[in-house]
Amino acid sequence: MASAETAETEPENHSACLVQLRNPHVARMKEDILYHFNLSTSTHDLPAMFGDVKFVCVGGSPSRMQAFIKYVSSELGLGLPGEDHPNICVGTDRYAMFKAGPVLSVSHGMGIPSIAIMLHELLKLLHHARCSGVTAIRIGTSGGIGLEPGSVVITRQAVDACFRPEFEQVVLGRRVVRGTQLDAQLAHELLQCSADLSDFRTVLGDTMCTSDFYEGQGRLDGALCSYTEADKQEYLRAARAAGVRNIEMESSVFAAMCRACGLPAAVVCVTVLDRLEGDQVSSPHEVLAEFQQRPQRLVGHFIKKRLAAA
Amino acid sequence: MASAETAETEPENHSACLVQLRNPHVARMKEDILYHFNLSTSTHDLPAMFGDVKFVCVGGSPSRMQAFIKYVSSELGLGLPGEDHPNICVGTDRYAMFKAGPVLSVSHGMGIPSIAIMLHELLKLLHHARCSGVTAIRIGTSGGIGLEPGSVVITRQAVDACFRPEFEQVVLGRRVVRGTQLDAQLAHELLQCSADLSDFRTVLGDTMCTSDFYEGQGRLDGALCSYTEADKQEYLRAARAAGVRNIEMESSVFAAMCRACGLPAAVVCVTVLDRLEGDQVSSPHEVLAEFQQRPQRLVGHFIKKRLAAA
Secondary structure, eight states, X not given: OOEEOGGXXXXXXXXXXXXXXXXXXXXXXXXXXXXXGTEETTTSOHHHHHTTOOEEEEESOHHHHHHHHHHHHHHTTOSOTTOOOOOSSTTOSSOOEEEETTEEEEEOOSSHHHHHHHHHHHHHXXXXXXXXXXXXXXXXXXEESSSOTTOEEEEEEEEOTTSOSEEEEEETTEEEEEEOBOOHHHHHHHHHHHHHHOSSOEEEEEEEEOSOSSGGGTOSSSSBOOSOHHHHHHHHHHHHHTTEEEEESSHHHHHHHHHHTTOOEEEEEEEEEETXXXXXXXXXXXXXXXXXXXXXXXXXXXXXXXXXXX | OOEEOGGGGSOTTGGGOBOOOBOTTGGGOSOOEEGGGTEETTTSOHXXXXXXXXXXXXXXXXXXXXXXXHHHHHHTTOSOTTOOOOOSSTTOSSOXXXXXXXXXXXXXXXXXXXXXXXXXXXXXXXXXTTOBSOEEEEEEEEEESSSOTTOEEEEEEEEOTTSOSEEEEEETTEEEEEEOBOOHHHHHHHHHXXXXXXXXXXXXXXXXXXXXXXXGXXXXXXXXXXXXXXXXXXXXXXXXXXTEEEEESSHHHHHHHHHXXXXXXXXXXXXXXXXXXXXXOOSOHHHHHHHHHHHHHHXXXXXXXXXXXX
């Protein structure tokens, strides 16, 4: 049934540090319309617009990714204070994209299909722009398991709802399975950055990536639920015992696609609640707003440190 | 492995026409925070805000759902011409929600997980607001199979990437399968509305719902692709032979969840290209804009007719 595509997990020519598409058809296309970005190779000079990109940061919410580019631009001393960063994807509201120097910030919506569409077009954009040495980081929110809310989790590997480090997809009606490991060196570098900052707890752990927020994560507060609190606790405790520290909805395909195309990738998510204690996200708005800044501060520091070392 | 939940496909008390949650825990909650809408039972008077809703229309893009409420409001002679319809979900950019009289218009982003989060919270909202006799319609875009671009497809049933009328989900690590039939009478009523308008072609057919836009729909133009044009053609032609007329990314969970909670539901999508002819969406902007208005015009006419008959 499921076939492991080992070839896809070993990109050729990794040493060149270019973004490697895994699709021979693209080279033969006269024009490539990146439909959900409202960009195209025939109407936009992608190498001029994006050729200097070294850090791609992605997250669910457009306004959060706009806040991130503002923050990182100010942290890196790029541009003038208060300078506006216009949305590059004008004319579409599918995704929002912002750029400051070598940093690209892109929203991806919620769930595997939404981030997958964005990643297909982002990887092609980076390829067409002839970018090299790009690092990809997802910054997001998640539910923690047995962690104080506000803790940040750096993902070792993404696992599915059965705790397997796999991303399964249906291609031409057949199941294809890809690996979901993330870059170990990058994860440790980010962990060190959190130690430098030392203003919130950060742990390294596995992240469970589900296709649903309610039943798919064992919540008792959706429109549908056919199990008990005890069933839920048993499932979440089994996840914790298997190494899972938090749950979100995009990491597996992000890990699998970045890996296939030779991009070192990391996932840095803050936990907005402890799922062993409840299901509803009920912290006050200002507490949640501060929590959501933590991955941004961590990744901002990482980029600053990397650029200083270059 | 997969277990059919037949009980879930026969909502109790359908005759009362109330929105039936399939979760006994909700009745015991003191407060219900609809997190991704930024609404809550303790801070908002949901029956006063939403108690008169009879038609819920959902679609991927926030701006398109705003355009729809403006259009339908003008068509139904509700409010003043040019009147603003503020976004009810202020303080979040996950979803956008607009209301005009008995019509609620809500965006759901792209893909099954994104629309599923919205539907869990929407079904709870309608339940808390004690709405009755609600009809749910998804209006969207899709890729057609063997249809002239601009044709509209009214979905008979949603099928998965193996052409089965099933929505499969993982709950507490176990596969659960739900049915994806849509309301046959509603589909025929909508087909009649298209005949009334007689300004574009509309067909009744099965809709394939996939979890990916590129490899998951047999496209050759993604960042990853390991098959040939011939493989793609074989797959799409098999889909057509199985009754599939268009492909999108939300219909299966929309059908399954509305059915479970006793809401008559329909899916009305325009096709923006014929997938037998290509993969890229390359029609000019103004052509696509007119295509996207077709489901809106059809559903606007349907609502007007229903209200006139009431």
